[in-house]
Amino acid sequence: MGKIWRITGPVIVAEGMRGSQVNEVVEIGSEGLVGEIISLDSDRAVIQAHEDTLGLQAGEEVRGTGSILTAELGPGIVGAIYDGLQKSLTALMANGDVFLRRGVKSFALPRDKKWQFTPTVKVGDKVSEGTIIGTVPETGLIVHKIMIPQGISGTIKKISEGQFTVVEPVALVEQDGETKEIIMMQKWPIKKPRPYKKRLPTTRLLVTGMRILDYMFPLALGGKAAIPGGFGTGKTVTQQQLVRWSQTQINIYVGCGERGNEMADVLYSFKELKDPNSGRLLAEKEVFLANTSNMPVVAREASIFVGITLAEYFRDMGYDVLLVADSTSRWAEAMREIGGRLEEMPGEEGFPAYMGSRLSSFYERAGQVECIGSPDRMGSVTIVGAVSPPGADFSEPVTQNTLRIVDALYALDTSLANKRHFPAISWLQSYSLYVDSVKEWWSKIAPDWAEIRASALRILQLEAELEEIVRLVGPEALPERDKLTLMVARMLREDFLMQSAYHPVDTYTTPQRAQLMVKTIMRFNTLAQQLIESGGTINELRQSPIVPRISRMKDIPNEDFEQRVKELTNDMETGLIPQKGGVR
């Protein structure tokens, strides 16, 4: 046990700490604030405190715990609301902790709750790290697979079926003449990636239901993407949409240094939202980590790593997991703050030089893998991180470092957001390196996806070029062809890309439906071009009753969609042809 020697902000120096280890978790002062040793020098330890240090005094006690920062893994995670250190906020709430007192403790996994364990191996079976030995129906949507923890391999000597808590033994494994008890809970150091057999190419589309993602800038299961944008451009809403509707089995939402009310908003919405496939509550596949901006700064880093550790754990069961982190900039700022207190040499804009490598140690934990242990299975972790650049200026270090790591960029545009074009994802600036790898996936739904996508993007590109001419000569001075391009580009923007998160139908679009929407607009383009080539005018087109029907496509309920769009296309084929008295 040591004593506090010095306190400056979240950094504490303690003396009498001989025998401690770097990264060991310590408890500080009478309140037992959680901290982590970041360096040792003879009997002095430099500690970063994960809780507010205001009011501490020199001479107060510092106690080592002998363990490094770990996440608790086992039944009880799904549906939980944790803080950055994986304290259960719901458990605290149940204890009446409406406000978060420093030093307050609560277990991540409830110790008294019994779970129904059903073995999937039998006595005499050989097991090794990662082998699934049984299942627990954790929620209506998730079957929790109990796996052999690290460092154990041998023969099952005993395995029981029944109701167990996470700390009661469910099996005995004989390893080199020794008998080891297996409990359902395991612990994992949060900064250490969990092992897998091998990485697999990312070829499956992560269906998000957001048209601009799925159709234009697809994300693959196991991929990594960033959403940078100034305040109010839609980072949070986009990420909330992702955890609501993504076709993944587990979603993890990490609120890192952001708003409490937003957290409450997302938590409340999950009390009602139902999974369209099963009709179960969506919360039964979600995990929430909330380390809001007024909660301890140092714990922001932990929240990100706890989140990714939980994600890998479910990946290892063979699940597709999505993790969103809002916002990685707040984590980088925490690094800067600690670095400053440690009097480290600052790099660009005061951020520590290792900021880039820390960010990549996080994003690199995304991927699609073949899991270890038997039976053979595949799992994936997809990461989507928000970035909050000061002044919405993407040239700043966090954005730039992130762009070097991720394979998809959803660039949010302040001017689109100001006009309330949502999602304000710029179609000119965004990109996805997964376009080629998910092509085959898409081709099963829409063989012509790649071409249609490319031609739609080309029209939007053309619009941007024409826009400069319009500013000089006005829209009416353009030739009819170009006016049509502007008209169709507008349809693509307003009637396809724009998508309200709050409209009951529009909030989620299947890839099939997205394909029909774009195809209809592109068909309009072709017919309109023919019309104009044979002497028709843009004014005639503007008057056509087809146009408002295209804009109302979004509102059509899913069950009527195919039929109504078929009618619309038919009317378009017969109406948008040159005839006396203009178009019909």
Next chain:
Amino acid sequence: MSSPLYVKEGKAINQAKGSLLIAKGIPGVQYGEIVDVKLTNGEIRQGQAIDVSKDAIVVQVFGGVSEVDLAGCSVRYKGETLKLPVSIDILGRIFNGMGKPIDGGPEVVAEDYLNVNGEPINPAARMPPAEFIETGISSIDGLNALVRGQKLPIFSGSGLPHNQITAQILKQAAVRGASEKFVIVFGAIGVSYNDADFFIKNLGETGAMARAVAFINTASDPVIERISTPKLALTAAEYLAWNHGMHTLVILTDMTNYCEALRELSAMRDEIPSRRGYPGYMYTDLAGIYERAGRISGREGSVTIMPILTMPDDDITHPIPDLTGYITEGQIVVSRELQRKGIYPPIDVFLSLSRMMKEGIGENKTREDHNNVFMQLYAAYAEGSYLREISTIIGAEALSDRDKIYLSAADRFESEFLLQGEDERRTVEETLDIGWKLFADLPEEDLKLIREEYIKKYLPKYKDEKKV
């Protein structure tokens, strides 16, 4: 419980430099506590323990170390961080930035002493803000609605009418159909005496002072108290909200002065600055203030915060508005351009945003068509503003007839929807109806952001009016 006195004193001062004073380690000094530095001549300056170790403590002296001598000066401390004495009797009272009464009244007989930094609300205990506050101002109620428990700042510039807008909100704000206890907590930070007086008078005139508490730090008061003033105000607000079930609206003006004070103190500590000299922890520091807004499930009251800040050079990307916007649930932006055009309140609706709006509007809250009217108004005004920009180069004649309609819609939006009197209180229905009146001029097929049933229900009346 009693107010702790200054209990201990340390005399061994080793170094005085810049604004820092290094004293020999004094057991019992708490990290972050406010201490008194007593000079040989008896003068007392406040300071804060910013680095505490067994061997030494570093005190940042507010007002600097000039005239400090190492031999005769001493540091007196309480062994505790700043606390506010509270009881229900704080209502109607005016305090300074250290929580001392400055209205000539007696000291508050404290029922409790609260840590001015508060404690974070457990995110799992929060209730999402959802009760619409009708301010009577169309550009706010219609397009950027405020709800209870929200933190919604006003971003303004020097010489712009943010005080009038705030006063109008204070006068008119009401929750529809509610008659609960509503109180105002006012924090003035580094403002001119006139500005502080404007609000106090205003509260007095409307009879609201009896249901208000004020904490005043004027420009001539100590800089360190700029840091404590908003914290005191929020501590009072939390006490009234969570202990007495009151709905509190906290007005903080001018938070730019708070940020400047933070920068000044940081520079004196030789900390590595982040953007434009502001400390890297400014985001977290401001979040510690604004995150105190909210609602808690199972509790009656609420804390709503409306800070006012002036944007240096009218620049919204300046670190002060920028970091604020990253923390608050939107912003109401006051525009110099609209002000020049004679529009009051000159609120730039493109730059403004209320992130909590969607929960507070709609059927049973405001009106079913609210969200649709809001979206369509934005779309139409955006289109009109864009055309206005183009037409300054090519001339309005060169536009198509359709585009001309949008051009005039943008003008009417400003002169009919945005413009209103300082004493004009519009109901939200009146506000939405102005929207419909403008829609009546647009091609009906363009109203694609509005549900067809609402068009059928609300539009005909205004179409008919137009014909007459």
